[in-house]
Amino acid sequence: MKKRLLSIVLAGAMCVGLAACGGKNGATKSSSAKKDKLTYSGTVLGENTDLKADITVFNHRTDLDSDDYKGTTWKQYLAAFNKDYPNIHVKITTDTNYADDALTHLQSGDYETVMMIPAVNKSDLSSYFMPLDSLDNMKKEINYAETWEYDGSVYGVPSTATTQGIVYNKKVFKEAGITDLPKTPDDFIADLQKIKDNTKAIPLYTNYAAGWTMGAWDAYIGGGATGDATYMNQKLVHTKNPFSDPGDKTHAYNVYKILYDAVNKKLTEDDYTTTDWEGCKGMINSGKIGCMVLGSWAYPQMEAAGDNGDDIGYMPFPITIDGKQYASAGADYSYGINNNVSDTAKQAALIFVKWMTDKSGFSYNEDGLPVSKSDDRTKLAFDGVDFVTDEPALKGEEDYLNEMNSESELNINNGGNDKIQAIVEHASKGDESFDNIMKEWNKKWSDAQDANGIEAKY
Structure with missing residues (x-):
């Protein structure tokens, strides 16, 4: 409401x-x-x-x-x-x-x-x-x-500006035998498996219980997953079935699938209902967690949460588009x-x-x-990664995304943590396939386009 x-x-x-x-x-x-x-x-x-x-x-x-x-x-x-x-x-x-x-x-x-x-x-x-x-x-x-x-x-x-990547413990990654940071979803899932097999750390910590932390996954479906500065605010609302698999390990489908696969393959915490947002900061600092999918705003908090700040790193989200990685950058x-x-x-x-x-x-x-x-000072940089700043909505369409969010109840980049939590729940139980979840989301999106009179152009 x-x-x-x-x-x-x-x-x-x-x-x-x-x-x-x-x-x-x-x-x-x-x-x-x-x-x-x-x-x-x-x-x-x-x-x-x-x-x-x-x-x-x-x-x-x-x-x-x-x-x-x-x-x-x-x-x-x-x-x-x-x-x-x-x-x-x-x-x-x-x-x-x-x-x-x-x-x-x-x-x-x-x-x-x-x-x-x-x-x-x-x-x-x-x-x-x-x-x-x-x-x-x-x-x-x-x-x-x-x-x-x-x-x-x-x-x-x-108040500040952030980019979207993954906060991780460099020492855990090294102990797991990971020598190169992952650049694709498949690479990332394989690295999580290495952490599980070779260390005592939780490979990927979902932060399910906090709720709001789950909404962070929405922030990765724009420039970082498409390389397109116009996608998030201009094209998404006009896209037909935006949660379908494009077949090249990019776009929204493959962002959310990383979470589903990690949970389904038991590469996350044992009980997602018991995650602790404040506690996770010290846990990743001390090497009890391998990584978390959070905006760069979380990076300094994890550094400051213990005596091992030098072990904390921040890496690009593992999606590559035509051989190139991108990262969304924008206002917090x-x-x-x-x-x-x-x-x-x-x-x-x-x-x-x-x-x-x-x-x-x-x-x-x-x-x-x-x-x-x-x-213009900053301590944040991704070598070899291009920052993408989303272009604003077209004139007269400034509220289209809010209208789509409200009608579809998907709430993309608008506190839509419920739908992300549902991914964790279904992946853990194995009672619904990821493709079926995305099919449901596409139906909601299509219905919202019809209800709001928004043309599906793409």
């Missing part, structure tokens, strides 16, 4: 309620807030250092709350921020179930000053978040500016600023977001790809 809520209910009735609500911040409307400064490009760090405001920030990075985190914590970021802006008081709240709970916050109408933008329709962005600047201006300031662009305005700034969660708070709060939020992007070093610290145009 939540997945459909924003596209159906909030777009209408909730807009009225939200317009009358303030966010959770202590600032009041002030005529001193300069209108021309309420843009991202108009916000200059080092100015307005005497601005007074209380703002709230809601996000998903619960690990940064812990004093035991070996990277930079929220407490440390805020201390550094307040050296520059001592009168902007920032209260940060984090949530392990962020994707769903963020939607609930929006639904309430009383939500934080700054949020990581959840899965809302782009046409609804202005109901909740302020337009930060024009797309042309934002392209001069940040990479991936198109991520939350609608009708020429940008509503979100990526993006900062959005509440459109219904005071101008003073908006100005303070703009300062905070720009400080986090340009000055804090957050993206670099988290082993991300560069977001700020003024800081």
Whole structure:
């Protein structure tokens, strides 16, 4: 229900309620807030250092709350921020179930000053978040500016940027006798078997029980599996039977089949219902897990989870297209600023977001790809692999994928962990073939195209 809520209910009735609500911040409307400064490009760090405001920030990075985190914590970021802006008081709240709970916050109408933008329709962005600047201006300031662009305005700034691969323990791979990283699905399954045969490590850890972690598999079906920057946002919605086997070990079919085959061949944990998201970090660090399919955002967390950070590596997803490997690169969660708070709060939020992007070093610290145009540092690189950044949806089709997700209930790249968990369940029990699962998905997709009047061109 939540997945459909924003596209159906909030777009209408909730807009009225939200317009009358303030966010959770202590600032009041002030005529001193300069209108021309309420843009991202108009916000200059080092100015307005005497601005007074209380703002709230809601996000998903619960690990940064812990004093035991070996990277930079929220407490440390805020201390550094307040050296520059001592009168902007920032209260940060984090949530392990962020994707769903963020939607609930929006639904309430009383939500934080700054949020990581959840899965809302782009046409609804202005109901909740302020337009930060024009797309042309934002392209001069940040990479991936198109991520939350609608009708020429940008509503979100990526907190960091990631690529899609596999986090693995290099020592385990070496002990298993793996000398070259896998480049095809068959190579990868064979390597998992080597880990099982030659080490005591769990070859592939599914993270089934956490739920949200399973949705990560959707992120691999775009550029990394096709080499096509237009596939994810322009072609997928128009593709007939996108989950069919193309016969060349590429595309969505072969991404999801890796998971099915690994579980079916008992190359994962003994009991998928007992996986532990927080515990797995220390387990892979200590060599009890061979690898996990997660975005590059997970790489620094696994490095910091024990004394063996040097053993943690990050490799491309094992799909090769015409002899070449690709990896999708794009924005992680993006900062959005509440459109219904005071101008003073908006100005303070703009300062905070720009400080986090340009000055804090957050993206670099988290082993991300560069977001700020003024800081191009990165510790993340794949030798011989081309990064693919998805092109935005065609004009007038910005909400097509959300509509398809809602109608089909497959929720591609939209918290669709239920369908991925079902793959694990059926593969473990052996009660349904992978081809049959994909046939069912294709039927749902085709029906959703018909229901939404979306032409299947490809």
